[in-house]
Amino acid sequence: MKKQRHKTDIVSVANLAGVSAATVSRALNHPDLVQPATRKKIDQAIRKSGYIRNRAAQTIHGRRSGTIGLVVPTVAYAIFAELVQAFNDAVSERGFTLLLASHGYDLDTEYGLVRKLLEHRVDALALIGLDHSADTYRVLREQNVPTLAIWNFDAESPVSCVGVNNAEIGGIAADHLIMLGHRRIGTIFPSTGENDRARSRKSAAFERFRAAEADLDETWQIQTPYSIAQAKDACLDLLARQDRPTALLCGNDVIAQGAIYAAVKLGLSVPKDISIIGIGDFAGSAELEPALTTVRIPARRIGAIAAEHLAAAVDRAEEDFLVRTRFEAELIMRATTAVARTK
Amino acid sequence: MKKQRHKTDIVSVANLAGVSAATVSRALNHPDLVQPATRKKIDQAIRKSGYIRNRAAQTIHGRRSGTIGLVVPTVAYAIFAELVQAFNDAVSERGFTLLLASHGYDLDTEYGLVRKLLEHRVDALALIGLDHSADTYRVLREQNVPTLAIWNFDAESPVSCVGVNNAEIGGIAADHLIMLGHRRIGTIFPSTGENDRARSRKSAAFERFRAAEADLDETWQIQTPYSIAQAKDACLDLLARQDRPTALLCGNDVIAQGAIYAAVKLGLSVPKDISIIGIGDFAGSAELEPALTTVRIPARRIGAIAAEHLAAAVDRAEEDFLVRTRFEAELIMRATTAVARTK
DNA sequence: AAAATTAATGAAAACATTTGCATAACTATT
DNA sequence: AATAGTTATGCAAATGTTTTCATTAATTTT
Numbered sequence: 134m135k136k137q138r139h140k141t142d143i144v145s146v147a148n149l150a151g152v153s154a155a156t157v158s159r160a161l162n163h164p165d166l167v168q169p170a171t172r173k174k175i176d177q178a179i180r181k182s183g184y185i186r187n188r189a190a191q192t193i194h195g196r197r198s199g200t201i202g203l204v205v206p207t208v209a210y211a212i213f214a215e216l217v218q219a220f221n222d223a224v225s226e227r228g229f230t231l232l233l234a235s236h237g238y239d240l241d242t243e244y245g246l247v248r249k250l251l252e253h254r255v256d257a258l259a260l261i262g263l264d265h266s267a268d269t270y271r272v273l274r275e276q277n278v279p280t281l282a283i284w285n286f287d288a289e290s291p292v293s294c295v296g297v298n299n300a301e302i303g304g305i306a307a308d309h310l311i312m313l314g315h316r317r318i319g320t321i322f323p324s325t326g327e328n329d330r331a332r333s334r335k336s337a338a339f340e341r342f343r344a345a346e347a348d349l350d351e352t353w354q355i356q357t358p359y360s361i362a363q364a365k366d367a368c369l370d371l372l373a374r375q376d377r378p379t380a381l382l383c384g385n386d387v388i389a390q391g392a393i394y395a396a397v398k399l400g401l402s403v404p405k406d407i408s409i410i411g412i413g414d415f416a417g418s419a420e421l422e423p424a425l426t427t428v429r430i431p432a433r434r435i436g437a438i439a440a441e442h443l444a445a446a447v448d449r450a451e452e453d454f455l456v457r458t459r460f461e462a463e464l465i466m467r468a469t470t471a472v473a474r475t476k
Numbered sequence: 477m478k479k480q481r482h483k484t485d486i487v488s489v490a491n492l493a494g495v496s497a498a499t500v501s502r503a504l505n506h507p508d509l510v511q512p513a514t515r516k517k518i519d520q521a522i523r524k525s526g527y528i529r530n531r532a533a534q535t536i537h538g539r540r541s542g543t544i545g546l547v548v549p550t551v552a553y554a555i556f557a558e559l560v561q562a563f564n565d566a567v568s569e570r571g572f573t574l575l576l577a578s579h580g581y582d583l584d585t586e587y588g589l590v591r592k593l594l595e596h597r598v599d600a601l602a603l604i605g606l607d608h609s610a611d612t613y614r615v616l617r618e619q620n621v622p623t624l625a626i627w628n629f630d631a632e633s634p635v636s637c638v639g640v641n642n643a644e645i646g647g648i649a650a651d652h653l654i655m656l657g658h659r660r661i662g663t664i665f666p667s668t669g670e671n672d673r674a675r676s677r678k679s680a681a682f683e684r685f686r687a688a689e690a691d692l693d694e695t696w697q698i699q700t701p702y703s704i705a706q707a708k709d710a711c712l713d714l715l716a717r718q719d720r721p722t723a724l725l726c727g728n729d730v731i732a733q734g735a736i737y738a739a740v741k742l743g744l745s746v747p748k749d750i751s752i753i754g755i756g757d758f759a760g761s762a763e764l765e766p767a768l769t770t771v772r773i774p775a776r777r778i779g780a781i782a783a784e785h786l787a788a789a790v791d792r793a794e795e796d797f798l799v800r801t802r803f804e805a806e807l808i809m810r811a812t813t814a815v816a817r818t819k
Numbered sequence: 820a821a822a823a824t825t826a827a828t829g830a831a832a833a834c835a836t837t838t839g840c841a842t843a844a845c846t847a848t849t
Numbered sequence: 850a851a852t853a854g855t856t857a858t859g860c861a862a863a864t865g866t867t868t869t870c871a872t873t874a875a876t877t878t879t
Contacts, residue, residue: 140865142864142865142866143865143866143867144865152828152829153828153829153830154829154865154866154867155828155829155830155831155867155868156827156828156829158866158867158868159827159828159867159868162867166826166827166828167827167828168826168827168828171827171828183615183618183619185591185594185595185615185619186595186865186866187536187595187597187864187865187866188532188595188596188597188866189531189532189533189535189536189541189596189597189864189865189866190532190536190834190864190865190866190867191865191866191867192532192834192866193530193532193533193536193833193834193835193836193864193865193866194833194834194835194865194866194867194868195833195834195867196866196867198532199596200575200596207561208551208557208560208561208564209557209558209561209759210557210759211554211557214551214552214553214554214557215552217551217552217576218550218551218552218578219552221551221576221577221578222578225577225578225589230575230577230592230593230596231575231576231577232543232573232574232575232576233560233564233574233575233576234564234568234573234574235561235564235565235568246568248528249573250573251528252528252529252530252531253531253532253542253543253573254530254531254532272526272528275526276526276528360759361759361760361763362759362760362762362763365763390760390763391763394763394764394765397765398765416552416553416703416704416705417704417705417733419705420704420705420708420733420734420737421737422737422740422741483835485834485835485836486835486836486837487835487836495858495859496858496859496860497835497836497837497859498837498838498858498859498860498861499857499858499859501836501837501838502837502838502857502858505837509856509857509858510857510858511856511857511858514857514858529835529836530834530835530836532834532835532836533834533835533836533837533864534835534836534837535836535864536834536835536836536864536865536866537835537836537837537838537863537864537865538837538863538864539836539837
């Protein structure tokens with residue numbers, strides 16, 4: 134065989150089956166409208182010719198593209214991997230395919246990605262958080278594609294959202310440390326410039342700490358990206374000092390993991406010498422030794438519900454899609470926090 | 477404003493700019509063919525109308541769809557998250573968008589996903605490993621879409637591949653343990669039924685162990701999915717026994733991580749009481765305490781090169797795309813393995 | 820058995836774009 | 850100044866589907 138490229142489109146299938154293209158189309162989309170006998174002929178023709186429908190042609194005709202876009206900061210770290218998986222599972226179960234894009238925490242890049250996904254005529258679009266450029270919000274409004282912000286809940290969000298209240302989460306984590314008697318507190322957060330999740334958590338936590346008149350020594354407040362290696366590194370410096378905090382609030386579990394490793398490496402006992410609390414409760418956090426105390430964000434459920442909302446909006450062809458679903462965060466007390474020792 | 481849905485297609489832009497649709501198309505695709513002045517008018521019209529090109533229409537016309545498909549078993553665990561990220565970065569950099577699908581280690585599901593991606597007319601397609609159903613291989617051959625298997629290298633692979641030799645990797649890991657004097661060996665692998673990576677590693681390792689006349693007590697060989705929690709669980713049983721191996725070879729770093737936690741939890745010292753070696757060298761493995769000895773698979777580089785190959789194949793519109801790139805695996809000695817104690 | 824209804828199929832228009840060919844308006848050459 | 854060559858643009862065909870409308874065939878009703 135020379136070139137198998139004898140374009141196998143719907144009319145070649147129709148010819149092979151001895152029917153019209155319209156009938157083939159119907160056999161595929163509304164099988165009940167075509168006689169079983171013809172359907173069988175068509176099935177055989179399809180099988181024989183190795184025909185695969187052209188989704189682009191359907192899309193152009195005005196049908197759904199059958200794709201849903203998801204834009205995340207990154208998928209490399211556990212933070213979003215679980216979410217992506219859950220979202221993809223749910224979306225896929227409903228017959229959609231996922232278009233994935235990641236911007237590395239840069240909101241201008243994100244705008245470009247959103248445009249690209251819109252060029253592909255995604256039927257719906259999910260973003261992470263509510264921090265997005267004005268351009269992004271504008272284009273989403275103009276195109277009127279069902280859009281949903283995943284991860285944080287905000288009763289006044291300009292677009293639909295499914296997630297948790299990050300300020301509350303920061304509060305929960307802070308309260309836990311305060312309740313255990315900690316008054317010398319260190320925090321490790323990523324840059325909060327273009328990350329509303331981290332920003333809300335951090336400022337809420339600081340508020341509580343200040344109200345409790347905790348010592349928030351400047352040098353105990355570190356900034357590091359979401360990376361185990363970098364968090365561990367940063368913590369090695371902090372924890373090696375004689376004058377260190379008694380508790381560490383970490384922006385998320387990845388950072389907390391780094392912090393724990395740093396402590397173990399330095400021979401410090403967690404939680405006796407230092408209490409550590411994370412945020413997220415990612416896969417693996419429960420298995421850490423010692424097991425991580427953290428505030429659980431139900432990533433899988435959030436991802437699944439988000440997908441469900443969007444798929445439903447597409448199916449119902451909703452004009453003005455707007456839902457806001459709030460998930461409750463929950464303190465998961467494990468083994469990395471303990472009552473503060475009186476110094 | 478009532479409904480912004482005054483379909484803003486290329487002709488409405490053309491009208492607004494006072495030119496023909498063809499000219500607008502050219503301004504977008506071959507800017508050098510249209511006069512700067514007209515280009516400017518068109519730019520303004522586009523800006524004003526909020527026009528976003530319809531990729532589906534281009535695709536249908538025979539142009540590239542601008543998408544590349546990636547089918548993975550899962551993205552939830554660190555195993556593939558890094559790879560997906562690297563692949564996506566590289567693909568995106570070259571102007572493509574990623575269509576992601578995951579099948580949860582089920583090759584029939586995988587076939588369905590591949591078909592779906594082909595319906596979307598992906599310009600190229602990447603799969604993980606070389607274990608795929610006959611249907612999958614057939615449809616890929618028929619459609620003649622540049623396809624590439626990521627993760628393992630095989631000089632006789634039926635499709636292009638970029639990766640490592642998993643048998644070699646299994647050998648490297650086994651040799652390391654043997655060289656350290658271990659003769660009582662436990663292994664923890666996932667089900668090798670539909671996973672050629674694990675299968676190759678495992679059988680190669682067993683070969684070496686047998687050649688060294690190691691004790692491979694049946695009850696020391698465990699099967700568990702790629703999950704920290706389940707691996708830890710399984711290891712708790714194994715390591716609690718009086719009669720336990722002196723070294724553990726883990727199917728990958730995720731499993732190894734679970735094994736380490738199990739050992740720590742039982743108060744065993746790694747590597748004094750038990751040596752543990754992983755495979756993969758995922759993000760975070762170096763930071764573990766104790767740091768994990770493992771065989772490095774350069775996931776990021778593999779993902780990037782894979783994307784590069786595919787993008788190039790698309791750009792050159794290659795008829796018969798076939799490349800095979802081998803990456804060398806490398807033993808990374810860290811702190812979880814040590815010389816076997818004479819019992 | 821004729822008329823009316825229903826079921827199955829086909830012809831053709833529509834979808835949003837790209838591109839080959841044709842045309843018109845310049846610019847350069849003699 | 851007439852001709853040839855170039856450049857910028859428009860027209861219309863083509864891409865692979867779906868769907869409306871029309872037509873024919875089969876079935877039911879009278």
